[in-house]
Amino acid sequence: MTMNVPFFDLKPQSLSLRQEIQSAIDEVFETQQFILGSKVDALEQAIAQYCQTTYAIGVASGSDALFLSLMATGIGHGDEVILPPFTFFATAGSVSRIGANPVFVDIDPDTYNIDPSQIEEKITKKTKAILPVHLFGQCADMDPILQMARAKRLYVLEDAAQALGSEYRPYSDSIGRRAGQMGDLGCFSFYPTKNLGAFGDAGMVVANDPLLAEKVRLLRVHGSQPKYYHKWIGINSRLDTIQAAILLVKFKYLEKWTEARQKKAKRYGELFQEIISLVDDFQLPTIQYQNRHIFNQYVIRVPRRDQLRKFLTDEGIGTDIYYPLPLHLQECFSFLKHRKGDFPASEKAAEETLALPIYPELTEDQQDRVVDRIKAFYKR
Ligand SMILES: Cc1ncc(COP(=O)(O)O)c(C=O)c1O
Incomplete structure (x- = not known):
């Protein structure tokens, strides 16, 4: 008999955690809190620590993580954001949706990540950010990108949707730098087929800058603080409590x-x-x-x-x-x-x-x- 090999099979993993996940969902059932709450707080803490950052903000998807990061940096109409054309649509879609223009820079043919040596020639007065993608789970070549961004005062937003736990080039004797913590904001997706996958859509933004982190936190709830008082025009991009409960179980593994x-x-x-x-x-x-x-x-x-x-x-x-x-x-x-x-x-x-x-x-x-x-x- 020939053996079929599916491209992806979520079932064995889900089955092996069935009891644990069902009890976590039961806990949410008991509280009847379905949006944000202590499970989301706990997941944010776990992810921040895992990514070597101070802050993490749970959002509705990886695409929203990108969109909210662009919003938080104030990038908008007429601005330019540099990114590779060989990536998932959302990387460029989020830039366009915010009103800015995606400016593409080709990839390194070996790693498939943005080629830093081709970035500088694309920087103009309108450039506001570089958006490297850590494609397939390997970090883009961040040192030259960070150096260039510092020199030109650009934001670096990392599309780390495929790279939770990925590490870039360790300093001589230390541990590698985790994806998401090197730029100003790092964006993650918990789409079901990611290394850490939810039972639906979910995402996270990580940051070390308290002001940017706070802005993302407010923007995901329509920019309101306190409730019904709106400092900024945000969106609804809250992380579901059930997704956070499931992700917390899976995170252990x-x-x-x-x-x-x-x-x-x-x-x-x-x-x-x-x-x-x-x-x-x-x-x-x-x-x-x-x-x-x-x-x-x-x-x-x-x-x-x-x-x-x-x-x-x-x-x-x-x-x-x-x-x-x-x-x-x-x-x-x-x-x-x-x-x-x-x-x-x-x-x-x-x-x-x-x-x-x-x-x-x-x-x-x-x-x-x-x-x-x-x-x-x-x-x-
Ligand atoms: C590189 C990249 N960016 C962004 C996203 C968007 O994430 P999500 O599907 O959670 O919106 C994904 C995942 O699908 C991705 O692979």
């Missing part, structure tokens, strides 16, 4: 799950050695410096990507493409007047990369099957 992902990534690397020696341009994920990659996704670059993907689908192996069309070529951004060829590294990545199954519960047999079928494709 996050490190263990992340280590399991890392172990599987390492094992893929070992199993793929034979293919690398046989197939030109077959590229595994590249880890820069001594970064701590948390492998929210395991993305390889391969020749004949679309044919390989179809072959794997027919063999019962799930894969995905993050992302098939870079943002500068999206219909909704046609007003930015970009053309094919403007960001070649992003366009090439969109054509050549493939995400393979990686989750803590993926078994060795399943991994062997994925690699075996990829080998079979290239040996045909």
